Amino acid sequence: MRVVLLAAILAGPFAQGQTAGDPGIGSSRDEVIARYGPPRATMSAGTREILTFASGRVILENGRVTRMDTPRAGAAEQPPPRARAPAPVAPAPPAARPPPAEREPWLTDFTAAQAEAAASHRRILALFTGSDWCPACIEFEQNVAHHPDFLATTRPSFVLLRLDYPMQHALPPALRAQNEALRRRYTIKAYPTLLILSADGATSVKVDNTVSRHADGITDFYVQAVDEARHEKPGEKKWWWPF
16 A cells, blocks of 8 residues: 555656556656657656657656656647737728819910800900010019919909910910900900900900009909909990099
8 A cells, every 4th residue: 555655646746637548657668659659859868868749758767757747648739829810901091182283274265265154154354465575464474363362353253364465485376366366356455454255255344454543462453453344334434534
């Protein structure tokens, strides 16, 4: 009885989890290999030998098991844990499109201006200008034609049309012929001249830029002039009394 109890104590934790037929303390090297298969690695030092298996290792002395560092004798090698599939990556949102470039507010094609005016139920504000020789025209184009206040006032009611008569550079032949025909049609003799035209071009009102106005600057001056002309009727004459 003492011998059996002593063997149990010596086996200690190494016998835990073993099942019948599993090698234990005192088993031979051949029994261990028969049960677990060839070891992954072996290491010898004198009469001591260490056999390494997937589930642990076995230490032998003179060919007999003296210690078993295995969690459970006869346990099969556990497969490595499966890698988790990576979380799906949300697609990147499409790049925001840049806002479209704003169109040049002043058209140069009379036919296109007529079509746009008819479609939008507006009239045409036509500028007759000498862009490279007329000082007043140059000042208007630099300080008024593209000024936000002027555009905000005129574009809701008018399609803007620019008719140029340069002296130092040539226009395309078709554009030059168009502008010359309109100059003769509306009897333009001074620059810059602003005319308010009906969409069909049949009627016109001249914007008076020769009278004095209480204005905050040249832009305000032309805003007032266009606003006054928009309320005139075609053919209506202005009377000026010196007294």
